[in-house]
Amino acid sequence: MVEQWKLKVEHIYRSYENCEARVEVLNDFNMEVSYGESVAIVGPSGCGKSTFLRLVAGLDKPERGRILYDGIEINETDPNRGFVFQEPNLFPWLTVKDNVGFGLKARKVFKEKKRKIQEYIDLVGLSGFEEAFPYQLSGGMASRASLARTFIQEPGVILLDEPLSALDAFTKESIQNEILKIWKKNKPIIILVTHDIEEAVYLSDRILVMSDRPGKIIGQVMVGIDHPRDRTSTEFVAKRKEILEILKNKNE
Ligand SMILES: Nc1ncnc2c1ncn2[C@@H]1O[C@H](COP(=O)(O)OP(=O)(O)O)[C@@H](O)[C@H]1O
Numbered sequence: 001m002v003e004q005w006k007l008k009v010e011h012i013y014r015s016y017e018n019c020e021a022r023v024e025v026l027n028d029f030n031m032e033v034s035y036g037e038s039v040a041i042v043g044p045s046g047c048g049k050s051t052f053l054r055l056v057a058g059l060d061k062p063e064r065g066r067i068l069y070d071g072i073e074i075n076e077t078d079p080n081r082g083f084v085f086q087e088p089n090l091f092p093w094l095t096v097k098d099n100v101g102f103g104l105k106a107r108k109v110f111k112e113k114k115r116k117i118q119e120y121i122d123l124v125g126l127s128g129f130e131e132a133f134p135y136q137l138s139g140g141m142a143s144r145a146s147l148a149r150t151f152i153q154e155p156g157v158i159l160l161d162e163p164l165s166a167l168d169a170f171t172k173e174s175i176q177n178e179i180l181k182i183w184k185k186n187k188p189i190i191i192l193v194t195h196d197i198e199e200a201v202y203l204s205d206r207i208l209v210m211s212d213r214p215g216k217i218i219g220q221v222m223v224g225i226d227h228p229r230d231r232t233s234t235e236f237v238a239k240r241k242e243i244l245e246i247l248k249n250k251n252e
């Protein structure tokens with residue numbers, strides 16, 4: 001039988017030693033993501049969302065269980081799984097252009113590398129700021145540069161850890177549209193961790209709701225609305241409500 005899932009998370013357990021107590025962060029955590037799917041994860045603070053993304057990235061290892069990508073167990077980082085953190089984390093001594101092109105390395109010929117850097121700078125709406133340094137950028141522009149730096153690698157999996165949470169509503173909406181553009185271009189798997197339920201419904205095919213720690217998936221909402229989505233439509237609002245209901249009932 002052909003494997004339907006591109007990414008398979010099986011019975012993950014991860015705990016940490018904190019102040020002499022063992023804190024269970026993820027316990028029997030399971031999920032599957034198919035080819036080209038965009039999935040959002042919402043859940044209370046501290047329930048293990050970032051921990052989970054780090055495991056998928058290969059930055060950390062589960063104590064029990066495993067994560068398979070294309071049928072192969074993940075146990076180290078790989079440029080094919082890109083991570084965008086909440087903080088843009090740009091290199092302060094490099095221009096936008098050099099930050100965006102940083103991961104491309106010498107394996108690409110100069111001309112092609114230059115073309116690609118420009119393509120991704122344009123795609124995230126930073127044209128004209130190629131030579132700017134991070135201290136000259138607004139928060140939104142730094143986020144755009146940080147997204148471009150990951151997207152330019154054209155990874156098969158993009159892990160987004162609340163990348164827009166520090167931004168104002170207008171900037172956020174505009175960058176959300178850039179994320180959609182990039183997703184449509186290469187169709188990577190996207191796993192988006194967000195506190196913003198509207199953002200989750202706007203961007204994702206499917207939303208997973210997590211419980212308090214130890215984090216487990218307690219509900220799933222399929223969005224099934226064509227893009228571009230109207231945030232004020234009845235069906236959009238109904239999806240938001242469905243998620244809020246699951247979160248509200250999580251401890252009952
Ligand atoms: N490296 C670590 N060492 C000790 N405790 C950690 C570490 N990383 C996360 N934790 C703990 O794990 C829990 C979940 O953290 P995290 O995955 O960051 O939650 P979330 O992203 O859902 O807010 C928190 O209680 C946090 O203190």
Ligand SMILES: [Mg+2]
Binds near residue numbers: 049050051161
């Ligand atoms: Mg987090």
